Amino acid sequence: MEFFYAHEISAREVFLDTDESAHCVRVLRHRTGDEITVVDGLGTMMRCRVTDDSPKGVSAEILESFPGWGGHPYSLTMAVCPTKNNDRFEWFVEKATEVGVDRIVPVIGERSERRVFKPERSRKIALSAMKQSLKACLPLVEEPIPVKDFILSPAVEGDSPYLRPFARIGSRSDREQEGLVASTAVNEIKLICYCFEGETERRSIEDVLREVPEGSDITVMIGPEGDFSPQEAQLAVENGFIPVHLGPSRLRTETAAVTAATAVYLHFMK
Amino acid sequence: MEFFYAHEISAREVFLDTDESAHCVRVLRHRTGDEITVVDGLGTMMRCRVTDDSPKGVSAEILESFPGWGGHPYSLTMAVCPTKNNDRFEWFVEKATEVGVDRIVPVIGERSERRVFKPERSRKIALSAMKQSLKACLPLVEEPIPVKDFILSPAVEGDSPYLRPFARIGSRSDREQEGLVASTAVNEIKLICYCFEGETERRSIEDVLREVPEGSDITVMIGPEGDFSPQEAQLAVENGFIPVHLGPSRLRTETAAVTAATAVYLHFMK
Numbered sequence: 379m380e381f382f383y384a385h386e387i388s389a390r391e392v393f394l395d396t397d398e399s400a401h402c403v404r405v406l407r408h409r410t411g412d413e414i415t416v417v418d419g420l421g422t423m424m425r426c427r428v429t430d431d432s433p434k435g436v437s438a439e440i441l442e443s444f445p446g447w448g449g450h451p452y453s454l455t456m457a458v459c460p461t462k463n464n465d466r467f468e469w470f471v472e473k474a475t476e477v478g479v480d481r482i483v484p485v486i487g488e489r490s491e492r493r494v495f496k497p498e499r500s501r502k503i504a505l506s507a508m509k510q511s512l513k514a515c516l517p518l519v520e521e522p523i524p525v526k527d528f529i530l531s532p533a534v535e536g537d538s539p540y541l542r543p544f545a546r547i548g549s550r551s552d553r554e555q556e557g558l559v560a561s562t563a564v565n566e567i568k569l570i571c572y573c574f575e576g577e578t579e580r581r582s583i584e585d586v587l588r589e590v591p592e593g594s595d596i597t598v599m600i601g602p603e604g605d606f607s608p609q610e611a612q613l614a615v616e617n618g619f620i621p622v623h624l625g626p627s628r629l630r631t632e633t634a635a636v637t638a639a640t641a642v643y644l645h646f647m648k
Numbered sequence: 649m650e651f652f653y654a655h656e657i658s659a660r661e662v663f664l665d666t667d668e669s670a671h672c673v674r675v676l677r678h679r680t681g682d683e684i685t686v687v688d689g690l691g692t693m694m695r696c697r698v699t700d701d702s703p704k705g706v707s708a709e710i711l712e713s714f715p716g717w718g719g720h721p722y723s724l725t726m727a728v729c730p731t732k733n734n735d736r737f738e739w740f741v742e743k744a745t746e747v748g749v750d751r752i753v754p755v756i757g758e759r760s761e762r763r764v765f766k767p768e769r770s771r772k773i774a775l776s777a778m779k780q781s782l783k784a785c786l787p788l789v790e791e792p793i794p795v796k797d798f799i800l801s802p803a804v805e806g807d808s809p810y811l812r813p814f815a816r817i818g819s820r821s822d823r824e825q826e827g828l829v830a831s832t833a834v835n836e837i838k839l840i841c842y843c844f845e846g847e848t849e850r851r852s853i854e855d856v857l858r859e860v861p862e863g864s865d866i867t868v869m870i871g872p873e874g875d876f877s878p879q880e881a882q883l884a885v886e887n888g889f890i891p892v893h894l895g896p897s898r899l900r901t902e903t904a905a906v907t908a909a910t911a912v913y914l915h916f917m918k
Contacts, residue, residue, distance in 0.1 A: 476897060585917075627783070629746050640907055643907075647852045648854075
C-alpha cells in the first residue's frame, strides 16, 4: 500500500506535484484508470482513479473519502530544542511522525548550542514519514522561536483533525472551524521535561499522563543538551507547564523527545 | 560527568584500553592523581584515582564501588530483525541502550531482506551509548540467528544485574550465580510484535504489560520489513510468545523495536 500526497484538491479531483507525479508514473508505473490512494495532509485519505498520468502532473478523480484517517485521540505539540547534530533532530521528526504528532516547534533555549534552524528538511522528512506510516495528517513543522517566546505564546488549538474521535472533516475551513470549537472544548495540558540537578518537584511523565483524558491538547517541551536554564524552567512553571521527568535513564535530547511522544501514544493505547 | 569503560579489573585496580586511555589522557587531559568514573559493563560504577596516565594504558585505583548502577527493575531481551539499512538498526541499538535493554539478538526471518549481520559496529554503539547515558551495564549484542532457532532456544536468564532491585553484585562469577538464582525466581514473559493482516487475536503491548511485575525477564521479538511469516508467528505462539500489537500506527521495524523497549521502560516508571 502506497500513499500519495496531494498539494491541490478540488471537490472531485486531486492533483499531485512534480515529485509525487514522477514517483507515481515513472517509479510505480501507474497509468490512467489505475486506482491510487491519496492523502491531503489534513486528515483525509482518498481512494482515487488516475485521469491524467503525466509524470509532470498527475490528476485523479476522487472515488471515496475517509476523513480522520490514521489519527489519534489527542493533539500533540512537541516543542524541542534543535540538537547540535541536525540528523538527530530530523530523526526525532521522523519517529514522532510515525508514532503520532501534530505540531513540532523548534525552540531555541538560552543554553542551546544550535541557535539557527531551517525547517525545510524536517518538513520533507515529516511528509515522507506521514506517507510511509500511512497517516493522512501532516505534522506542522514551524519556524524556530526562543523558548521564552514559546512559553509566553497564547495556546494554539492543536492542528489536529483527530481531537474528537470520528470527527468528520471536509475542507480546510470546515476543519479550522472544528478546531476552534475543539480548542474551547478540549483539556489543555503542558509539560516541561526538565533534568535540572537537584530539582525535586518533578513527577514522572507516566504519573502525570494518568490524569489526561482522551481529546486532550498536549504540549511537551524538551530542552537542549545543556537543559533549560533555571529562568526558563521557572517561567514555564509560572505559565502552567508541569515539570516532569522521563525516568532514571539519562536520555539525549532527541531520545527524550521521542520517549515523551511515545509515552503519550502508549497512554492512549487500549 | 564522563564514564570510562574498563576492560580489565582487578580487586583494587582498573585498566583502560588504548582507545579509552587516549580519550582519558589526550582529550580530557586527566593526569595521575585525578579522580575518574569507571564502569565495568556488568552493572558496577567505580570512583577511581588515576595511578598511571599513559595514553596507551591508563590504570586507576578503585576508591569506591556502586554495584547495580543505572539499572532497571527488569531484564529485557530485544530480538529484532536487522533492517535493510544498517543505520536504522544501529539507531535502534543506541536508543534501546539509552532507554534500557540487556540483550539484543539480531534474528533473521524468512522474509528478512538482510540475511547477513555483523555485530561489531552495533557493539561499539552500545558501548558508547551506555557511557553517554551513564549506565554501568553493557547490553549484550549477540551473533545473528534465524527467527525459528531463537523461538526454540531455551530461555537464557537475562544477562542483567538488575533483575532483583538493590542486588549487590561483586565479581562476574558472583553475578552469574545471582543470574542463575534469579532465572529460576523471576517471571518470564515473551512477546511477538506481529502486524500480520487480518490477525485478530493480538492484544496491545500496553494491555499485556499491565500484568507484568517488577523483576520480570521480558523478551520482545520484532519482525523484518515484510513481517514474520505465518509459520514463524505460529511457531512463536506455540512456544509461549504472546502476540501483541503496538497500536494503530504503522511503524518501521526499528521504530517498533524502540517503541516496544520504551513501553517496557515506561511501564516500570513510578
